[in-house]
Amino acid sequence: xxxxxxxxxxxxxxxxxxxxxxxxxxxxxxxxxxxxxxxxxxxxxxxxxxxxxxxxxxxxxxxxxxxxxxxxxxxxxxxxxxxxxxxxxxxxxxxxxxxxxxxxxxxxxxxxxxxxxxxxxxxxxxxxxxxxxxxxxxxxxxxxxxxxxxxxxxxxxxxxxxxxxxxxxxxxxxxxxxxxxxxxxxxxxxxxxxxxxxxxxxxxxxxxxxxxxxxxxxxxxxxxxxxxxxxxxxxxxxxxxxxxxxxxxxxxxxxxxxxxxxxxxxxxxxxxxxxxxxxxxxxxxxxxxxxxxxxxxxxxxxxxxxxxxxxxxxxxxxxxxxxxxxxxxxxxxxxxxxxxxxxxxxxxxxxxxxxxxxxxxxxxxxxxxxxxxxxxxxxxxxxxxxxxxxxxxxxxxxxxxxxxxxxxxxxxxxxxxxxxxxxxxxxxxxxxxxxxxxxxxxxxxxxxxxxxxxxxxxxxxxxxxxxxxxxxxxxxxxxxxxxxxxxxxxxxxxxxxxxxxxxxxxxxxxxxxxxxxxxxxxxxxxxxxxxxxxxxxxxxxxxxxxxxxxxxxxxxxxxxxxxxxxxxxxxxxxxxxxxxxxxxxxxxxxxxxxxxxxxxxxxxxxxxxxxxxxxxxxxxxxxxxxxxxxxxxxxxxxxxxxxxxxxxxxxxxxxxxxxxxxxxxxxxxxxxxxxxxxxxxxxxxxxxxxxxxxxxxxxxxxxxxxxxxxxxxxxxxxxxxxxxxxxxxxxxxxxxxxxxxxxxxxxxxxxx
Numbered sequence: 001x002x003x004x005x006x007x008x009x010x011x012x013x014x015x016x017x018x019x020x021x022x023x024x025x026x027x028x029x030x031x032x033x034x035x036x037x038x039x040x041x042x043x044x045x046x047x048x049x050x051x052x053x054x055x056x057x058x059x060x061x062x063x064x065x066x067x068x069x070x071x072x073x074x075x076x077x078x079x080x081x082x083x084x085x086x087x088x089x090x091x092x093x094x095x096x097x098x099x100x101x102x103x104x105x106x107x108x109x110x111x112x113x114x115x116x117x118x119x120x121x122x123x124x125x126x127x128x129x130x131x132x133x134x135x136x137x138x139x140x141x142x143x144x145x146x147x148x149x150x151x152x153x154x155x156x157x158x159x160x161x162x163x164x165x166x167x168x169x170x171x172x173x174x175x176x177x178x179x180x181x182x183x184x185x186x187x188x189x190x191x192x193x194x195x196x197x198x199x200x201x202x203x204x205x206x207x208x209x210x211x212x213x214x215x216x217x218x219x220x221x222x223x224x225x226x227x228x229x230x231x232x233x234x235x236x237x238x239x240x241x242x243x244x245x246x247x248x249x250x251x252x253x254x255x256x257x258x259x260x261x262x263x264x265x266x267x268x269x270x271x272x273x274x275x276x277x278x279x280x281x282x283x284x285x286x287x288x289x290x291x292x293x294x295x296x297x298x299x300x301x302x303x304x305x306x307x308x309x310x311x312x313x314x315x316x317x318x319x320x321x322x323x324x325x326x327x328x329x330x331x332x333x334x335x336x337x338x339x340x341x342x343x344x345x346x347x348x349x350x351x352x353x354x355x356x357x358x359x360x361x362x363x364x365x366x367x368x369x370x371x372x373x374x375x376x377x378x379x380x381x382x383x384x385x386x387x388x389x390x391x392x393x394x395x396x397x398x399x400x401x402x403x404x405x406x407x408x409x410x411x412x413x414x415x416x417x418x419x420x421x422x423x424x425x426x427x428x429x430x431x432x433x434x435x436x437x438x439x440x441x442x443x444x445x446x447x448x449x450x451x452x453x454x455x456x457x458x459x460x461x462x463x464x465x466x467x468x469x470x471x472x473x474x475x476x477x478x479x480x481x482x483x484x485x486x487x488x489x490x491x492x493x494x495x496x497x498x499x500x501x502x503x504x505x506x507x508x509x510x511x512x513x514x515x516x517x518x519x520x521x522x523x524x525x526x527x528x529x530x531x532x533x534x535x536x537x538x539x540x541x542x543x544x545x546x547x548x549x550x551x552x553x554x555x556x557x558x559x560x561x562x563x564x565x566x567x568x569x570x571x572x573x574x575x576x577x578x579x580x581x582x583x584x585x586x587x588x589x590x591x592x593x594x595x596x597x598x599x600x601x602x603x604x605x606x607x608x609x610x611x612x613x614x615x616x617x618x619x620x621x622x623x624x625x626x627x628x629x630x631x632x633x634x635x636x637x638x639x640x641x642x643x644x645x646x647x648x649x650x651x652x653x654x655x656x657x658x659x660x661x662x663x664x665x666x667x668x669x670x671x672x673x674x675x676x677x678x679x680x681x682x683x684x685x686x687x688x689x690x691x692x693x694x695x696x697x698x699x700x701x702x703x704x705x706x707x708x709x710x711x712x713x714x715x716x717x718x719x720x721x722x723x724x725x726x727x728x729x730x731x732x733x734x735x736x737x738x739x740x741x742x743x744x745x746x747x748x749x750x751x752x
Contacts, residue, residue, distance in 0.1 A: 499668025
């Protein structure tokens with residue numbers, strides 16, 4: 001063996017003439033029994049690679065270095081640095097059989113010549129003491145990382161905000177990372193450790209570069225200014241969100257495709273015809289639970305750009321920093337959830353933060369539009385009309401995309417994807433049945449429905465989810481799309497209404513047929529009726545028939561009393577009418593029932609003054625036959641005074657079918673008596689006498705006769721168990737027909 005001389009002239013290393021290893025003086029005897037070294041019985045340097053042992057470096061202060069840089073270094077003896085031809089401060093590759101790190105080299109005089117030293121914090125995230133590692137040159141020509149995905153190994157209950165991600169980014173800027181590496185950061189006095197579970201990068205442009213990317217060795221990527229960071233609680237959470245996240249969203253294929261096209265053009269992933277035609281902002285609006293936030297989160301994983309979410313808990317400085325970072329690290333995607341709370345209309349009373357945020361966002365839009373930066377702002381809102389109007393124009397949120405309440409086909413799609421992978425016994429027809437009866441259910445409601453059904457199946461000790469469990473869940477889960485408006489759930493059936501066979505048929509033709517048999521109307525080239533007006537004396541079951549129609553047809557039923565839409569505030573009454581129709585379209589197929597519509601749609605005067613009532617009527621006419629189609633919404637109206645209703649409301653295309661609901665004839669009265677008396681314990685009652693004695697009675701008055709007869713029986717004896725004919729005779733003396741002849745004459749004249 002020959003020995004190189006160190007600077008002091010003493011012999012520190014020996015070179016083995018057989019294997020060319022550089023061995024320290026203390027390891028020469030061990031090397032004689034292990035040459036060339038295969039069992040790693042000692043440390044050595046071979047071909048400019050150190051095969052050393054990990055050890056702890058005592059803490060010492062190095063001027064000009066931050067504590068984080070100090071903990072991300074590997075400390076080597078000066079002679080090893082010379083033998084391996086490392087440069088102080090450059091990255092070297094330190095690895096064992098399972099891990100590899102790119103760390104900065106720094107000289108030390110501690111321990112033995114072949115020790116590989118780390119600080120205590122450095123060891124917590126790299127190797128164990130006494131581990132056998134090798135240290136070699138590192139190829140600094142690495143691809144830049146687009147996005148680095150982390151999972152916390154400590155303090156996973158902390159809320160990792162944008163500020164936490166920015167601290168990690170600044171601490172690791174220009175560092176090199178690979179999957180499996182651990183990164184650390186001091187966050188509000190807490191030392192946090194994360195593991196890199198994935199790194200995304202820009203794909204190779206040509207085939208030669210793609211082959212270069214294929215390697216069994218760990219592939220490192222450099223943290224650059226544009227690198228974005230995401231933190232997931234676990235690796236399974238990340239996989240669940242990234243594996244075709246957009247494809248797992250059901251019922252919104254058209255909307256998702258439109259959003260992806262806009263974002264890809266704005267971020268430069270799809271080439272635009274002209275830079276001036278690029279949109280830099282979009283607003284997603286719709287009811288809560290329809291999937292707006294889910295689409296935005298799934299989009300983040302698709303675009304692979306720097307992303308940040310703005311919330312109302314951020315400070316003014318954080319907002320400005322976020323905007324500046326987005327411009328610096330473009331392509332960037334900025335998400336704003338519930339934008340109506342951050343950018344409310346300036347006509348309303350708003351706080352200082354909202355005022356500053358509105359100005360900051362307006363200025364930011366001007367900056368990205370003037371510089372054509374690859375930045376896109378996507379916002380979501382449940383109340384788009386509450387957003388400041390300055391944002392709803394070209395150059396700001398110039399694309400507004402509605403995320404609708406799913407129809408029956410969308411609900412079937414959502415249910416299919418929700419139950420994919422869930423053990424169940426449901427056929428395609430079973431899913432379609434559930435989709436057909438879940439009117440007004442948004443995506444989150446269907447998630448809750450499946451969850452409730454799964455719980456029922458578990459409690460029932462069923463191994464698979466079945467139709468019975470879903471039907472049970474339907475009784476427990478209410479559709480959220482209906483919560484903003486009063487939805488009545490009638491429990492009246494056709495069998496509860498005596499007679500009126502012709503009227504029942506007409507209503508079924510107008511309401512049920514267009515929804516259940518739309519192909520028949522298309523085949524004959526006609527449009528189904530839009531509305532039905534029922535008129536007749538009070539107490540002839542007009543309202544009850546409307547409820548029975550909703551129950552039997554399985555439709556959502558919105559009951560509106562005419563006067564309740566009026567407000568003393570200017571414009572509020574018209575807005576109330578618009579809201580009723582908007583909600584009805586949202587929960588379609590549905591029935592809007594206007595009771596006492598003469599109070600709402602009375603005939604307009606010839607004067608020039610426009611009353612609130614006339615403005616409401618104009619709004620009602622617009623909704624019935626305006627630009628926005630009614631869709632699967634049927635309007636049902638009832639009145640006692642059809643002669644008072646404006647003629648414009650009754651023309652074809654609005655309230656098409658006008659149906660007279662007369663006083664019940666003898667057959668109808670007989671059915672009403674049978675229905676009512678069938679629920680009472682009666683003795684020796686002459687039905688025919690009762691029918692003949694109630695000529696001119698309304699249905700409500702016939703019911704009143706039965707009720708009064710029962711009260712007469714109780715007057716005689718509180719312990720009475722039956723109602724007799726004499727009680728009905730007494731009741732007939734008290735309950736008399738109250739429909740005036742003048743009103744009946746009005747109906748006759750109107751029918752003519």
